[in-house]
Amino acid sequence: MRIATFNINGIKARIESLTEWLTDTSPDVVLLQELKSVDENVPRGPIEDLGYNVETHGQKGFNGVAILSKFPIEDVERGLPGDESDEQARWIEGTVVGPKTALRLCGLYLPNGNPAPGPKYDYKLAWMERLKNRAQSIIKQEETCIVAGDFNVIPERRDAARPDAWVKDALFLPDTRNAWRRIVNLGFHDATREVTQDDGVFSFWDYQAGAWQKDDGIRIDHILLTPQAADRLVAAGIDKDVRGREKPSDHVPVWVELDV
DNA sequence: ATGGCTTCCATCGGAAGA
Numbered sequence: 001m002r003i004a005t006f007n008i009n010g011i012k013a014r015i016e017s018l019t020e021w022l023t024d025t026s027p028d029v030v031l032l033q034e035l036k037s038v039d040e041n042v043p044r045g046p047i048e049d050l051g052y053n054v055e056t057h058g059q060k061g062f063n064g065v066a067i068l069s070k071f072p073i074e075d076v077e078r079g080l081p082g083d084e085s086d087e088q089a090r091w092i093e094g095t096v097v098g099p100k101t102a103l104r105l106c107g108l109y110l111p112n113g114n115p116a117p118g119p120k121y122d123y124k125l126a127w128m129e130r131l132k133n134r135a136q137s138i139i140k141q142e143e144t145c146i147v148a149g150d151f152n153v154i155p156e157r158r159d160a161a162r163p164d165a166w167v168k169d170a171l172f173l174p175d176t177r178n179a180w181r182r183i184v185n186l187g188f189h190d191a192t193r194e195v196t197q198d199d200g201v202f203s204f205w206d207y208q209a210g211a212w213q214k215d216d217g218i219r220i221d222h223i224l225l226t227p228q229a230a231d232r233l234v235a236a237g238i239d240k241d242v243r244g245r246e247k248p249s250d251h252v253p254v255w256v257e258l259d260v
Numbered sequence: 261a262t263g264g265c266t267t268c269c270a271t272c273g274g275a276a277g278a
Contacts, residue, residue: 009277010267034277036268061268062276112278152278171278206278207265220278250266250278 001098001260002026004239005107005148005221007033007204007251011064014249015043021242022050027255028070029096031107033150035064035089042066059089065107065149071096080108082130090127098260101144103229106134108149113170121170124152128179132186139187139226144260147188148223150251153180155190158199159219171220188224191236191256204251205243212243221254232259 004027008014011032022030030052035042039058047054051070057078058064067073073094080091090109095102108131113124131147138145154172157163166172184190192201202217211217225233234257242252 013267034267112276114276114278166278169278204278209264218278247266 001028001096001103002255002257003029003031003103003105003146003148003223004253004255005031005033005150005223006253007109007150007221007249009034009249009251010036011042011066012037013247015046017242017245017247017249019046019050020245021239021253022047022052025239025253025255029105030068030253031105031148032066032068033064033107033109034062035066036062037064055092055094057089057092059087063089063109065089065092065109067092067094067105067107069094069096071098080127080130081134083126101260103258103260104138104143104145106138106145106147108147108151110150110152112152113176116168116170116173124170125175125179128176128183132179132183135183135186135188142228143226144228144232145226146223146229146256146258148254150220151180151222152220153177153222154218154220155180159201161200161202161214161216161218166218171218184224187227189227189230189233191223191225191233192219192238192254194225194230194233195236201238202240203238203254207250221251223254223256225256229258229260233257234259
């Protein structure tokens, strides 16, 4: 089963390039971020026409996450536990049942956090603490599970073309990276790092200043695997060419193939 | 660079993104 995560930066603006990529690569499951749409305005028709079930957790104007799946999506939960007052649509869970085993899916759009310091950065760190708590219970349950999405975290210097440009940024500050490590160290495997230790592996290139043309990218979209999921890892990759197509998102899809 | 693009909402500018 191929599972991808993709921050599409607006599902209404991206529906044509999204369906083109779905047709080309035919992933079984897709976790989407930044729908920038309420649920009722998501253009689900063109996606359903390609054989996908669609579960969304949208919000007016920004944020918004979704699960697309060729398999039925069961036990859907919306919103990250731990703060009833949090109205931002950044978390969705669901389960798909493959030929061999069930797979729990957690799709996330982690807060950007800039400018740091400030209230937006405080929200980011608090959100990461809630994510750690949810991740801890997933690990304890020994589920075959992936936690994937736009983490807005550059884990290491090798994950940026120009790491020195990011040292004061919310995506790369020590508190951000420490919080990331505390989550990964619960027992997760970073799928992309399971298949490559290379520099220059990126998932985002800014629209500005010719970042794509200069390959001035960062790796911030990640797929974390529980040990039970990592045992079933067959392959992983990044669909980098998507960034060079017409009217692209500033992110590209990151994917894994799991024997589930 | 107090933002060089891009999207959204809502108009003809501002917020948000990373």
